[in-house]
Amino acid sequence: MNPEETKEFEQKIHAFVGRENGPPKKGKDAVNEPMIRQWAEVMGDESPVYTDKETAKNTTKGGIIAPPSMLQAWSMEGYPMAGSPAVDVQRSLHNVFDENGFTGVLGTNTSTEFFRDLKPGDEVTYHTVIESISEQKSTARGIGYFIETVTQFTDQNGERVGKQVFRVLKFIPADAPAEASSVADDSPAVPTRIAAPRGHDNGWWWEAADKGKVLIQRCKSCQTLRHPPRPMCGECQSVEWDSIESTLDGEIFSFTVLHYPKVPGYDYPLCCAVISLAEGTRIVANVVGIDTEEVKIGMKVKGKVEQVDEKTMLPQFYPVAGGQ
Amino acid sequence: MTANVKDKAAIVGIANTEFSKNSGRSELQLAAEAVAGALEDAGLKPSDVDGMTTFTMDNTDEIELARAVGIGDLSFYSRVPHGGGAATGLIHQAAMAVASGMAETIVCYRSLNGRSGHRYSSGVSGNLLTADAIHWGWYMPYGLVTPASWVAMYTQRYMHLTNCTHDSLFEVAHTMREYAATNPAALFYDQRFDRAEYDAQKKIVDPFRLYDCCLESDGASAVIITTTERAKDLRQPGVVVKGVGQAAAANMESMTSFYRDEIAAIPSMDIAASKAYEQSGLTPDDIDAAVIYDAFTPIVLWQLESWGFCKHGEAHDFVMDGALRPGGRLPTNTHGGQLSEAYIHGVNGIVEAARLVRKTSVNQPDKEVNHVLVTSGVGVPTGGALLGSMDTL
Amino acid sequence: MSIDTRDFSNVAVGDTLPPREVPITSALIVGGALASRDFTTVHHDKKAAQKGGLPDIFMNILTSNGLMGSYVTNWAGPDSCTKKIDLKLGAPNLPGFIMTLTGEVKAIDEASGTVDIEVLGENNVWGMHMQGTVRVQLPKGAEA
Numbered sequence A: 001m002n003p004e005e006t007k008e009f010e011q012k013i014h015a016f017v018g019r020e021n022g023p024p025k026k027g028k029d030a031v032n033e034p035m036i037r038q039w040a041e042v043m044g045d046e047s048p049v050y051t052d053k054e055t056a057k058n059t060t061k062g063g064i065i066a067p068p069s070m071l072q073a074w075s076m077e078g079y080p081m082a083g084s085p086a087v088d089v090q091r092s093l094h095n096v097f098d099e100n101g102f103t104g105v106l107g108t109n110t111s112t113e114f115f116r117d118l119k120p121g122d123e124v125t126y127h128t129v130i131e132s133i134s135e136q137k138s139t140a141r142g143i144g145y146f147i148e149t150v151t152q153f154t155d156q157n158g159e160r161v162g163k164q165v166f167r168v169l170k171f172i173p174a175d176a177p178a179e180a181s182s183v184a185d186d187s188p189a190v191p192t193r194i195a196a197p198r199g200h201d202n203g204w205w206w207e208a209a210d211k212g213k214v215l216i217q218r219c220k221s222c223q224t225l226r227h228p229p230r231p232m233c234g235e236c237q238s239v240e241w242d243s244i245e246s247t248l249d250g251e252i253f254s255f256t257v258l259h260y261p262k263v264p265g266y267d268y269p270l271c272c273a274v275i276s277l278a279e280g281t282r283i284v285a286n287v288v289g290i291d292t293e294e295v296k297i298g299m300k301v302k303g304k305v306e307q308v309d310e311k312t313m314l315p316q317f318y319p320v321a322g323g324q
Numbered sequence B: 001m002t003a004n005v006k007d008k009a010a011i012v013g014i015a016n017t018e019f020s021k022n023s024g025r026s027e028l029q030l031a032a033e034a035v036a037g038a039l040e041d042a043g044l045k046p047s048d049v050d051g052m053t054t055f056t057m058d059n060t061d062e063i064e065l066a067r068a069v070g071i072g073d074l075s076f077y078s079r080v081p082h083g084g085g086a087a088t089g090l091i092h093q094a095a096m097a098v099a100s101g102m103a104e105t106i107v108c109y110r111s112l113n114g115r116s117g118h119r120y121s122s123g124v125s126g127n128l129l130t131a132d133a134i135h136w137g138w139y140m141p142y143g144l145v146t147p148a149s150w151v152a153m154y155t156q157r158y159m160h161l162t163n164c165t166h167d168s169l170f171e172v173a174h175t176m177r178e179y180a181a182t183n184p185a186a187l188f189y190d191q192r193f194d195r196a197e198y199d200a201q202k203k204i205v206d207p208f209r210l211y212d213c214c215l216e217s218d219g220a221s222a223v224i225i226t227t228t229e230r231a232k233d234l235r236q237p238g239v240v241v242k243g244v245g246q247a248a249a250a251n252m253e254s255m256t257s258f259y260r261d262e263i264a265a266i267p268s269m270d271i272a273a274s275k276a277y278e279q280s281g282l283t284p285d286d287i288d289a290a291v292i293y294d295a296f297t298p299i300v301l302w303q304l305e306s307w308g309f310c311k312h313g314e315a316h317d318f319v320m321d322g323a324l325r326p327g328g329r330l331p332t333n334t335h336g337g338q339l340s341e342a343y344i345h346g347v348n349g350i351v352e353a354a355r356l357v358r359k360t361s362v363n364q365p366d367k368e369v370n371h372v373l374v375t376s377g378v379g380v381p382t383g384g385a386l387l388g389s390m391d392t393l
Numbered sequence C: 001m002s003i004d005t006r007d008f009s010n011v012a013v014g015d016t017l018p019p020r021e022v023p024i025t026s027a028l029i030v031g032g033a034l035a036s037r038d039f040t041t042v043h044h045d046k047k048a049a050q051k052g053g054l055p056d057i058f059m060n061i062l063t064s065n066g067l068m069g070s071y072v073t074n075w076a077g078p079d080s081c082t083k084k085i086d087l088k089l090g091a092p093n094l095p096g097f098i099m100t101l102t103g104e105v106k107a108i109d110e111a112s113g114t115v116d117i118e119v120l121g122e123n124n125v126w127g128m129h130m131q132g133t134v135r136v137q138l139p140k141g142a143e144a
């Protein structure tokens, strides 16, 4: 869209702000024990106030109540929405977005306030208003707008029982949703760590790690050790080399603890350290088996090669008891 | 041997596009707008240009850009590697080309949709098998995949060995933000924060919280460099290149030089600084203001040490004295830096350094500014340039 | 299960709730959708979910709200009173994932007797599914 088209589009969507989605509407069922019990079963609600009449009587609630988080459920349209979603004001607004390429939709936030507990027999009426539409935002999903709707819930006496703010993002999908077909029949695998690419100069090191060993490259001509591996000795320019196996006795030279962003396949907080090995070379690896807050420069550590996920063998270093 | 570039070349035109989170146009268009703006600023025609230089990382091809802007025959083109380490490398290339006569008028540019397009904070992925990917392979399996995490490794060591604390990291972040707050072009214009807000931000990697890390933004910056002779006749006062250094110190890896005897230092910048001082005949005392690459707060501290404004390990005290503030010893990043103006890989910093010499920064210090330092990104091979007014010729 | 209600005076900022692991199954996703009367196709029809770019059906927002609510009320006890649930949604929950719920008391308000618990639901594949704050009112001095 050029700036003029954007302006025109924004005028169209902003015309929806303040409009009610429809007149106040009564939920299809009064609050009732069977629906409460089914909800509690699925959600793992253990509180007797939802399902056990006798015990509930003896609590301050004085009897069965509905789980508060169930509030919105009393307003749901039910099965008809599977076949033909209601054509309401909110749907028309979404259509304007869809026609302009903002086909993606994502619920991003809900904020629900509860003014009183609902009990069997209560009748819930709901009334939704399109509260606001944000300015254009650049999000991780793509360019889009946040739409906020506010629903007021009242009871049979017209008293307010709850309020819910619902925020959705309508966006232009960054990638076409074509990838799905390639994974159509598999649930996504649990991700593993990013593997090191293996080439001529480093493949041998990772193959040894797969077998549980950490090797250190050694110049055959002048015996200098080097890590990470490279094809020529910087001291004597020899290309002849062999290797020794590290004892993995080490000391933390520096470290950091990673919190954000969380890359799939890794557990956070995640400690990465530069470790000085007893042999004299350094290696970067994880420090584990210790609260990340306790890690210190100078700490003595001992490594072992471990399987860290389905596909990955890596040296992991543990604090040495009594070390430092 | 000292390179013979002093006073040979001058920046005569500068321009930025607007900065945003979503430019809504191609990187080629952003680059073309910045270059056309810099030519206009200089009072030059596109046909005056005969050389171009940019980052290897830039997606905009020189000849595509030349054709878009209407630049004619080119006799010099080059690119500088290593991400933000290339920033003042553009001045380095242009000054050499001008000094040697390989070209007369060079466009230096950088254009990126760094927020709406590829975001560097998403880290490396290792999907291609190249020598560089093999290098990253020593870190990715452990989760060390983002620029913040690499810089953090040096920072922890630096804080362990010196008296640097979050106080000086905050001082850097806060100074940049205060400058941005009064710079209408900055993404953080009129948006201030205090220490409590800084401390309350989410942890990224220890010891960094969000405000220790630079922006990600869309935009482009360009500068035009020509001979000092020609600069005398142009629309704007020239900004003379007094010296420019570039260096990759021994035992270097891109961002992960963890195998040197000590890593709480940036030896590449030490070398670049000594070369630039040597060429220019200047000393740290001659430098009145600076634009120091600030992808993360602590890297400003290390560069102050490399350029001799304080001793190694003493930058904490230097900045806590208010040195970077408007009335301080070395007003720094008066545009708000990459922490708070925009992240255009340091080239928006070259534009600001030129403004400081021209005395046209929106936050121009009260004092006389004759010489300004501008630097490139560190952790990678890097560099820096010393700029001066035409009066210094 | 805790039948007793936690007393306001026994709760302090920094207290953590015992983590709860929720295996995400098709049964849970469909069961949650039906219990909340949400018949949107992507919550029960895999093909519809795939058309939307995800490999399988995914949990609806009402179920996420319900799980966050039950996690806190199971801890707080039957006499507690939930006042507010603020929920921010992240990556979807799909069958085969395991979501771990953790919670920490972030604030207490003496006047209203309410406690704010920050809850995080992270799945083992895509990370943060939901995070938010549940405000719950607890009785004061019930034992005294």
Ligand SMILES: [Zn+2]
Residues within 6 Å of the ligand: A219, A220, A221, A222, A223, A224, A233, A234, A235, A236, A237, A238
């Ligand atoms: Zn050798």
